[in-house]
Amino acid sequence: MAATSQQTFNQQLKKYYAFYTGGFILFVILLAIAEQMGLPRKAIGYVFLFATIGLYAGIGVMSRTADIAEYYVAGRRVPAFFNGMATGADWMSAASFIGMAGGLYVAGFDGLAFIMGWTGGYVLVALLLAPYLRKFGQFTIPDFLGARYDGNFPRAVGMFAAILASFVYVVAQIYGVGLITSRFTGVEFGIGVFLGLAGILVCSFLGGMRAVTWTQVAQYIILIIAYMIPVVWLSLNITGVPVPQAVYGKVLERVTEREKQLTADPVEQQVRDIFKQRAEAVDAKLKDLQASYDSDKAALAKKLDDLKASAVPEPEILAAQTALDDFPKNLDAYQAKLTVDKATATAKSAPPKPHATPFPGKDEHARDVARRNFLALVFCLMVGTAALPHILMRYYTTPSVSEARKSVFWSLFFIFLLYFTAPALAVLVKFEIYTNVVGLHFDHLPAWVQSWSQVDKTLLSIVDVNGDGILQLPELTLGQDIVVLATPEIAGLPYVISGLVAAGGLAAALSTADGLLLTIANALSHDLYYKMLDPSASTQRRVTISKVLLLFVALIAAYVTSLKPGNILFLVSAAFSIAAAAFFPALVLGIFWKRATKWGAVVGMVVGLGVCLYYMVTRYPFFGINAAKWWEIDPISSAIFGVPAGFIAIVVVSLITPQPKRQLQELVEHVRYPHLRGDIDTRAT
Amino acid sequence: MELSAKHREYWRRNLALTGVLLAIWFVVTFVLGYFAIPLAEVNFFGWPLSFYMAAQGSLIIYVLIIWFYARRMGKLDQEYDVAEGD
Numbered sequence: 001m002a003a004t005s006q007q008t009f010n011q012q013l014k015k016y017y018a019f020y021t022g023g024f025i026l027f028v029i030l031l032a033i034a035e036q037m038g039l040p041r042k043a044i045g046y047v048f049l050f051a052t053i054g055l056y057a058g059i060g061v062m063s064r065t066a067d068i069a070e071y072y073v074a075g076r077r078v079p080a081f082f083n084g085m086a087t088g089a090d091w092m093s094a095a096s097f098i099g100m101a102g103g104l105y106v107a108g109f110d111g112l113a114f115i116m117g118w119t120g121g122y123v124l125v126a127l128l129l130a131p132y133l134r135k136f137g138q139f140t141i142p143d144f145l146g147a148r149y150d151g152n153f154p155r156a157v158g159m160f161a162a163i164l165a166s167f168v169y170v171v172a173q174i175y176g177v178g179l180i181t182s183r184f185t186g187v188e189f190g191i192g193v194f195l196g197l198a199g200i201l202v203c204s205f206l207g208g209m210r211a212v213t214w215t216q217v218a219q220y221i222i223l224i225i226a227y228m229i230p231v232v233w234l235s236l237n238i239t240g241v242p243v244p245q246a247v248y249g250k251v252l253e254r255v256t257e258r259e260k261q262l263t264a265d266p267v268e269q270q271v272r273d274i275f276k277q278r279a280e281a282v283d284a285k286l287k288d289l290q291a292s293y294d295s296d297k298a299a300l301a302k303k304l305d306d307l308k309a310s311a312v313p314e315p316e317i318l319a320a321q322t323a324l325d326d327f328p329k330n331l332d333a334y335q336a337k338l339t340v341d342k343a344t345a346t347a348k349s350a351p352p353k354p355h356a357t358p359f360p361g362k363d364e365h366a367r368d369v370a371r372r373n374f375l376a377l378v379f380c381l382m383v384g385t386a387a388l389p390h391i392l393m394r395y396y397t398t399p400s401v402s403e404a405r406k407s408v409f410w411s412l413f414f415i416f417l418l419y420f421t422a423p424a425l426a427v428l429v430k431f432e433i434y435t436n437v438v439g440l441h442f443d444h445l446p447a448w449v450q451s452w453s454q455v456d457k458t459l460l461s462i463v464d465v466n467g468d469g470i471l472q473l474p475e476l477t478l479g480q481d482i483v484v485l486a487t488p489e490i491a492g493l494p495y496v497i498s499g500l501v502a503a504g505g506l507a508a509a510l511s512t513a514d515g516l517l518l519t520i521a522n523a524l525s526h527d528l529y530y531k532m533l534d535p536s537a538s539t540q541r542r543v544t545i546s547k548v549l550l551l552f553v554a555l556i557a558a559y560v561t562s563l564k565p566g567n568i569l570f571l572v573s574a575a576f577s578i579a580a581a582a583f584f585p586a587l588v589l590g591i592f593w594k595r596a597t598k599w600g601a602v603v604g605m606v607v608g609l610g611v612c613l614y615y616m617v618t619r620y621p622f623f624g625i626n627a628a629k630w631w632e633i634d635p636i637s638s639a640i641f642g643v644p645a646g647f648i649a650i651v652v653v654s655l656i657t658p659q660p661k662r663q664l665q666e667l668v669e670h671v672r673y674p675h676l677r678g679d680i681d682t683r684a685t
Numbered sequence: 686m687e688l689s690a691k692h693r694e695y696w697r698r699n700l701a702l703t704g705v706l707l708a709i710w711f712v713v714t715f716v717l718g719y720f721a722i723p724l725a726e727v728n729f730f731g732w733p734l735s736f737y738m739a740a741q742g743s744l745i746i747y748v749l750i751i752w753f754y755a756r757r758m759g760k761l762d763q764e765y766d767v768a769e770g771d
Contacts, residue, residue: 109721112739116714119744123710126751127703131758245741249731356736358721367722375718382714400769402762405755412748423740669688672696673767 006399010079017082021221027051032496041495045184048499052222052506053199056215060203063211068539071208071546072139072522078213078397084410086216087394089223091118091415093169094176094509095572096422097223102480104426108355110370111426113377115419119412120378121385126408129386130395132591132671134404136682137396140519141389141583142527147682148590149601150664152532157605159527161582162389166516166523167557169388169575173513174561177506183456183485184502190562196510197558204514204521205547212514213397219507220414226504227418227484231425234491238431244424251431256356258434262473263351271472272349274465279345286338293334300324348474355430369632376637377573383643384576387583389523390515401674429483432490438473445471448489452482459485517557521550573636574616581612581642589650591672594665600654608646612638695765702757706750713743 031044069075078086096118104111136144141162146155177196182189203215235244238251262268285292304320328334354360359370385391394411398404437449442464452460459479462471484505488497525546530537537545586605589596618627619635633640670679717724721735729737762768 109736109739112736116718116739116743120710120714120747123706123747123750126754127706249729249737251731252736253731356725356733358725358733358735358739371719371721374721375715378714378718402755402759402769405751405758409748409751409755412751416744416748420741420744672699673692674762675767675769676692 006077006079009077010081013079013082017217017221020218021225024222024225028496028500031499032494035494035496042186044496044499045186045502048503049181049185049195049506052503053195053510055218056199056510057202059215059218060206060211063214064206065208065210066540066543068543070210071543072396072526073393074208074210074213074397076137076397077399080398080403080406081410082217083213083394083398083403083407084412084414085220086213087391087407087411088414088418089216089220089507089511090394090515091391091411091512092223092418092508093173093512093572094180094505095172096418097227097508098176098180098481098484098505100419101422101425101429102478102483104423105430105478105483106353106480108353108360109358110374112423113374114381115423117378117381118385119415119419121382122408122412122415124382124386125391125395126405126412128588128591129392130404130408131401131674133392133587134395134398134401135671135674138682139396139526140522141392141587142523143531144590145586145601146527146531148664148667149586149596149598150660151598154586154598154601154605155527155531157602158583158586159523161578161605161609162523163520165388165575165579165582166390166519167553168571168578169390170513170516170520170557171561172571172575173509173516174557175571176509177513178561180502180505180509184499193558193561196506196513197554200510200513200517201551201554204518205550208543208546209393209397209518212518213394215514216511219511223504223507223511224414224417226500226507227421230487230491230493230497230501231421231428233493234428234432234487235424237491238428244428245420248424248427252356252427255427255431255434256354258431259352259354262434262438267466267468267470268351268472268474271466271474272351275345275474276349279342279349282338282342282345286335286342289331289335293328293331296334297324297327300327352434352473355427372631373634373637376633376640379643380573380577380580380637380639383580383584383639387579387587388576389579389583390512390519392587393519393522394515425487426483429487429490433476433478434473438471438476440471441469442471443469446490448486451489452486517550517554520553521546524549524553570620570636577612577616577637577639577642578609580639581608581646584643585646585650589647589654591668593654594668595654595659596650597654597657597660599657600650600652603653604646604650607649608642610642611645612642615641691765692767695761695767698761699758702754702761706754709746710750713738713746717743 031039031047035044065071067075100114103114133141133144136147138144138147142155142158145158146152148154174193174197177200178189178193181187181192181195185192187195203211231244232242235247236242239247241247285296300320300323304317304324307317307320328337359367359374361367361370395404395407398407437445442462445462449460449462453462456479459482461477463475463477464471465475466472484501485498488495488501525542529545530542582605585608586596586601589604590601615630615638616635619629619638629635630641667682670676670682673679717735717738721739724735724738725733727734732740759768
């Protein structure tokens with residue numbers, strides 16, 4: 001009976017989402033026709049923004065619920081295939097969608113650490129966690145820690161780490177939402193943040209996990225279509241084959257050849273030398289900070305006075321005025337600005353980084369350090385993937401253990417589709433820029449270069465440094481995000497596809513933010529309020545409290561985001577290291593080692609998290625301490641120390657504390673078998 | 686409840702399978718990663734082999750590992766009578 005109704009449900013879902021996908025494609029085609037008939041670009045941006053947010057809100061309204069199991073785990077009847085799609089959207093953030101291909105463009109081989117780390121982690125999820133957590137079958141990850149390690153203390157530590165990791169991550173997502181909305185509609189960053197937030201809230205507020213799940217499936221479909229269309233088209237233009245992933249090896253060969261030409265070219269060398277001199281000049285200023293601060297400021301003031309005295313057009317005077325106004329207000333700011341200038345000039349004075357070469361470096365030692373950091377980063381991202389609560393939580397929503405296992409497969413499959421495309425996109429865009437942009441006369445540059453350099457200087461700017469009228473590689477400055485954002489235009493597609501890409505980026509950011517906010521609100525309402533403060537609360541009350549908390553957390557996150565803290569990549573990687581060090585050892589040993597005790601887990605989580613945070617705070621430049629690094633490992637990979645420390649602490653403390661009571665050992669046996677006749681039942685209702 | 690010998694064997698076989706698959710995961714990720722510099726000399730349809738593995742090959746292997754695990758465990762569940770009923 002139950003099996004047949006599940007099957008009907010599955011069939012219905014497939015039908016609905018097939019209709020939805022068809023409808024969405026039709027919508028894009030209609031917009032394309034409207035564009036041909038003269039619909040302005042800004043209008044297209046607005047239509048995409050409001051149509052997609054309205055769509056997500058609609059799904060949210062349709063799946064509204066006050067039932068506790070529906071609210072927390074979508075009724076535990078999400079089929080493996082759809083849970084895979086939802087996990088894919090939950091997983092792929094603004095950073096994956098907009099930033100990753102650009103990161104790979106800049107970093108070449110070394111950037112592939114993100115590709116491997118963010119996919120390989122699912123092997124750990126599948127083999128070590130998902131099926132067992134599904135068998136346990138409650139609502140949150142701290143739930144498992146509380147039950148397995150017998151008490152509210154382990155639960156509280158888990159709750160704290162879940163909130164910390166998710167909050168850091170959600171700030172990065174909301175930042176992405178604000179950036180995309182403001183770029184494509186021209187509204188202010190702060191307004192963009194709150195617009196996006198409205199979309200997130202309507203959905204998760206009304207229907208909790210149930211609404212979030214069905215919205216995420218819809219968002220996955222949009223984001224994957226939006227990612228694929230421009231890449232396939234670009235590949236068709238360059239290689240004549242519409243499967244970029246299969247053929248970009250040949251393009252990579254040509255990129256490598258072109259890199260050698262650019263390195264040997266005397267004019268390119270001349271421009272690099274100019275940047276080298278600039279770097280040296282900035283360096284000299286850095287050595288005599290006070291004097292150069294005064295003279296730089298005086299020079300700007302004098303220039304303004306001279307311009308005012310002579311009869312030059314108004315814009316020039318205004319520009320000089322702005323330059324003076326923007327001049328750093330104090331020595332610290334001045335020094336920071338010079339340091340950035342020096343790094344930029346130094347980077348531009350080096351020949352192009354060989355894209356295909358692993359761990360390039362000036363000597364054996366530099367290459368070794370690069371390799372060490374690459375492997376450490378891969379490790380941290382993988383273990384972090386297998387410990388992020390908003391991902392693990394998704395496997396509570398499948399109907400059975402075997403569906404949970406299949407669901408991890410579908411998750412990684414859907415993630416894989418985007419992740420094996422991003423390196424291809426990076427190579428194709430690099431080829432385009434190295435051959436069809438660099439070396440051209442400034443008057444003959446492709447239209448997209450001209451238009452983007454007018455839209456946003458931080459994304460793309462060109463300056464003829466040596467005055468020869470030809471663009472050399474160092475004269476071009478690219479922002480990471482341009483790679484994905486400009487691909488439709490590079491491929492010669494209409495603007496409607498650019499709008500589609502923005503909608504895809506928005507879908508990626510919103511879906512991840514949805515999952516994260518829900519994790520935080522659930523940790524507070526379920527673990528803190530219901531399990532610790534008021535275990536007799538009615539289900540009605542629990543759902544209401546959860547919804548109110550969701551609202552508060554969202555507003556606090558949006559407020560923190562509007563302060564624009566740190567850079568996105570650091571926030572994201574910090575979240576991974578925190579989750580990895582705090583959760584992974586306690587979760588895995590809780591399932592695979594019956595002897596792990598309450599105090600072992602508590603000490604292990606605290607030590608793991610402590611080591612990780614300590615290394616991050618004392619080594620990451622943002623905090624200003626900059627202590628010497630251990631084995632020259634960058635602070636982005638701080639979990640490489642936190643995870644082993646956590647494992648060792650759990651094992652040592654467990655062995656010196658009395659073994660867990662019989663009941664807990666039975667719980668461990670219980671989660672290891674999908675079904676035991678006459679067994680206890682831990683499922684929450 | 687008391688676990689039977691059959692139950693224990695199921696768990697042992699699960700551990701063995703998990704161990705083997707994790708070993709493959711480790712070799713693909715960290716051993717190939719460690720030897721990326723010499724492997725870059727090998728040309729694989731235009732890609733240097735280490736670039737191909739990091740950008741695509743290892744991802745395909747990860748997907749296959751998880752697919753195989755789900756399939757194999759589904760069979761083991763049946764064989765040892767621990768599959769969910771409904």
